Amino acid sequence: MIRFIRALTDSATGPLSGIRVLDLSGYIAGPYGCSLLADLGAEVIKIEPPSGDALRQYPSTLEPEARAFLGTNRSKLGIVLDLKHPEGQKALFRLVSAADVLVHNFRPSVPPRLGMEYERLKELNPRLIYCALTGYGETGPLKDKAGYDQVLQSVTGICVFQGQPGEPEIVLGSIVDFYAASQLAYGVTAALFHRERTGQGQYVGVSLLRTALAMQSGRFIWAEKEGREVGRDLRSGGVTGIHPTKEGDLYISANTPQFWRALCELVGLPELARDPNYDTVRKRAQRAAEIVPKIRAALRCRTALEWEERFGEKVPCGAVRPIEDMFEHPQVLAEGLVETFEHPAVGRYRGVAHPLKFSLSPGPRPFAAPALGQHTAEVLARWGYSAEELEHLRDVNVIPR
Numbered sequence: 001m002i003r004f005i006r007a008l009t010d011s012a013t014g015p016l017s018g019i020r021v022l023d024l025s026g027y028i029a030g031p032y033g034c035s036l037l038a039d040l041g042a043e044v045i046k047i048e049p050p051s052g053d054a055l056r057q058y059p060s061t062l063e064p065e066a067r068a069f070l071g072t073n074r075s076k077l078g079i080v081l082d083l084k085h086p087e088g089q090k091a092l093f094r095l096v097s098a099a100d101v102l103v104h105n106f107r108p109s110v111p112p113r114l115g116m117e118y119e120r121l122k123e124l125n126p127r128l129i130y131c132a133l134t135g136y137g138e139t140g141p142l143k144d145k146a147g148y149d150q151v152l153q154s155v156t157g158i159c160v161f162q163g164q165p166g167e168p169e170i171v172l173g174s175i176v177d178f179y180a181a182s183q184l185a186y187g188v189t190a191a192l193f194h195r196e197r198t199g200q201g202q203y204v205g206v207s208l209l210r211t212a213l214a215m216q217s218g219r220f221i222w223a224e225k226e227g228r229e230v231g232r233d234l235r236s237g238g239v240t241g242i243h244p245t246k247e248g249d250l251y252i253s254a255n256t257p258q259f260w261r262a263l264c265e266l267v268g269l270p271e272l273a274r275d276p277n278y279d280t281v282r283k284r285a286q287r288a289a290e291i292v293p294k295i296r297a298a299l300r301c302r303t304a305l306e307w308e309e310r311f312g313e314k315v316p317c318g319a320v321r322p323i324e325d326m327f328e329h330p331q332v333l334a335e336g337l338v339e340t341f342e343h344p345a346v347g348r349y350r351g352v353a354h355p356l357k358f359s360l361s362p363g364p365r366p367f368a369a370p371a372l373g374q375h376t377a378e379v380l381a382r383w384g385y386s387a388e389e390l391e392h393l394r395d396v397n398v399i400p401r
Contacts, residue, residue, distance in 0.1 A: 014041020014363030019192065021045065022095055023076065024083075024104040026053040028149070028177040029208065030133045031072045033184030034103055038075035039355060040189070041363045042101070045379055046076040047092070049083065050400065052372045064345035070369045071351055074341070078370025079379050080400050083114050088398040092116060094383055097124050101188055105133040109144050118203045129191045131204040133184060138205055147208040149176040156212040161219065161233060180211040237285030239263070242320060243296050248304030249320040252295075255281045262314040267298035341368035373400045 019042040023034040031046070031053070038044040046053075053069060060066040082088040096102060102121065104111070111117040111132075118130045132138070135147015150170050153159050158176075163169035187204040195201055213220055219232040239260075242251045254263040257279070264273035272291065278284050284291060299307060304319035311317045326332050327350055339353030346368075353366045376399050377390055385393075393399045 013361055014039070015358060015361045016189070016192070017041035017361070017364075019043070019100045020098065021101040021103065021188075022047060022092075022099045024102065024106075025133060026105060027055050028068070028072050028174050029180040029206075029211075030103055030105040030184065031055070031181075032178060033133070033181035033188075033206075035072060035074050035076065036181060036185035036355070037101070037188060039363055039366065040185075041361070044076040045095070045375075046073060046078045046370060047081050047083075047095075048078065048372060050080055050397070052080075056372065062346060065343065065369075065371070070341075070343070070346065070349065073369035074351065074353075075364070075366045076370055077375040077379055078373060079376040080373035081376075082398045083116070085396065085398050087393060087396055089115050091380065091385075091393065091398065093121075093124055096121050096128065098383065099125065099128065100192070101129040101131065103131045103133065103184065103188070107144050107146060108132075108134060108138055122201060126201055127195060127199065128201040129188055129195065129204060130201070131184060131188050131191075131206065133180065133206045133208075135207065136209045137207040142209075149174045149208065152176050152208045152212040156209070157216065157219070158212060161216075176208055176212050176215065179215050180206055180208055183211055183214070238281065238288045239284060239291060239295055243292075243299050245299045245304045245307060246302055250299065250304040250307050251318050251320060253316040259315055260284075263295075263311075266310060266315065267295060269294060269298055339366050341366070343368040344371050344374065376400060 016037060019037070021034055021037050021042045021044040023031060023044050023046045025031050025034065026048075034044045034046070053073075055069045055072070056066050058066045058068050060068070062070070081091055083092060096116075102116075104116075106114075118132070121130060122128055134143070135152070136142040136145055153162075153170055153176055154168070159168035159170055162171050184204075184206045187206055191202055191204050221232075222230075240253050240255060242249050244250075252263065254260045260278075261273040264270050272278055272294065277287060278291060302310065308317055308319045321329075327338055332338060336354055337352055338350055341349050341351055343349065349368075351366075354363070356363075380390060380393075380399070390399070394401050
């Protein structure tokens with residue numbers, strides 16, 4: 001097994017090859033941020049409590065493991081440590097002494113109780129990049145409040161913009177979590193770059209609150225003397241949107257004069273393109289009730305896939321597809337975005353791979369998310385734990401048998 005681990009980690013050729021990351025986070029944002037670091041070649045060790053990451057227990061049609069856990073924890077080695085036990089804390093400190101990055105998503109009050117606050121760990125390892133993902137940040141009246149994607153969507157106005165007036169809606173897909181994951185990977189890599197120049201580690205703070213507002217930078221503008229009810233909707237309106245066809249639905253974006261003219265001509269309504277009442281995006285949005293019924297009537301003569309082919313590069317569009325179609329989509333396959341994984345409990349499955357491209361340091365081939373505690377003994381042995389020490393940790397239930 002040790003040979004297997006080395007095969008996974010030593011062959012890394014990505015920009016972060018040689019970087020060791022300790023991932024103590026759970027759910028989506030922290031774990032996926034660490035998977036993004038693994039995509040870049042970092043060796044990521046996922047440290048879970050004996051009960052495991054709560055995401056493992058989420059509803060899933062896969063019996064052995066939650067689909068969401070598999071998708072957000074690729075390319076990691078997995079160990080179990082009971083950090084509430086003094087022996088578990090000692091083991092963590094031992095790992096920290098030779099790590100480059102530590103990531104957690106505990107509330108600010110928790111690390112001091114576990115003896116793993118930044119001030120303490122940086123004494124063990126001054127070069128450590130310590131990344132804390134919180135719901136609301138490190139200060140303020142809500143700093144110790146648990147943060148969740150949909151809660152922050154609701155609090156920060158995302159749901160109001162997603163829904164109709166008076167009917168707010170959640171944006172599905174954990175968008176705040178996944179953007180926070182990108183923020184995490186971005187912050188950690190920037191801190192590693194700073195360390196390369198100065199030799200100094202540092203604290204990196206990522207919060208769902210900061211993320212949710214950063215996502216809305218185009219809306220989060222309030223000019224002096226503007227009223228509270230000023231329009232902040234970024235959607236262009238008008239024709240842009242999803243429309244029914246003869247079979248299936250089609251998304252169309254035709255905001256520029258070129259695309260608007262092409263759309264009108266290809267659906268057989270060239271007179272709309274010549275009408276001065278519709279010659280700007282703003283005018284078309286204001287007169288959507290006049291235009292959209294005509295466009296939709298014309299779209300009924302072909303299927304969504306036929307329109308997609310007919311429009312080609314002349315009109316930005318896309319037939320609405322289920323995600324299952326992406327596993328065999330020719331563009332997805334041409335980009336190498338699908339990888340086949342082998343998992344000890346799930347068996348063989350396909351998932352996403354290589355979200356970034358580098359010409360000189362492409363990164364390692366991704367591998368499956370770990371089973372709970374799969375690599376515990378092997379990883380600790382690499383940190384110098386003897387067979388007797390490992391057996392002692394099992395006896396006191398710090399690691400699994």
